[in-house]
Structures are given as C-alpha cells and as structure tokens.
Amino acid sequence: MKPRVDPLDERVLERNYDYAQRNVRVLSLWYDCDVERMLELLAEHDIELSRNDRRQFGTWYRSLRRASC
Numbered sequence: 686m687k688p689r690v691d692p693l694d695e696r697v698l699e700r701n702y703d704y705a706q707r708n709v710r711v712l713s714l715w716y717d718c719d720v721e722r723m724l725e726l727l728a729e730h731d732i733e734l735s736r737n738d739r740r741q742f743g744t745w746y747r748s749l750r751r752a753s754c
Contacts, residue, residue: 692716695730702727707735709742729753 690697705711713723724742727734728749734742 693726695732698726698730699732702732707738709734709738725749725753 692698692701701715702709702712705715709720709723709727713720716723716726720742724746728746731750734746739746
C-alpha cells in the first residue's frame with residue numbers, strides 16, 4: 686500500500702507550485718480552489734511567489750502573510 690501524500694504539506698505544496706511553473710492560477714486549477722485560497726495556503730506556509738505572481742498578487746499575498754503571523 687502506497688503512503689498517502691498530504692497535498693497541503695508545505696513541501697508538497699511548494700513542489701507542486703514549481704511543477705505549475707510557479708503560477709498561482711495554474712496551481713489553483715490543480716488544487717480545484719480559487720486563487721484567493723491558493724494565496725492563503727502559500728502565505729500560510731511562507732512559500733515565496735514567483736516574480737510574475739508577486740507583480741500580480743504581491744500586495745494581497747503580503748497582507749495574508751502578515752495576518753498568518
């Protein structure tokens with residue numbers, strides 16, 4: 686029996702973000718959730734956004750990170 690992988694585990698989430706070419710919108714499609722929830726998960730696990738995602742969601746992401754501290 687294969688061990689179950691928790692998709693919300695920090696390492697799994699970060700690896701999947703890399704697989705999604707560090708694109709929040711693509712990752713949110715993979716996780717079947719909205720972009721807001723995906724940003725919350727990334728902020729909660731302190732996973733840095735790509736340059737493109739920072740340009741688009743940086744202010745929102747930073748406020749989520751401050752709120753999760």
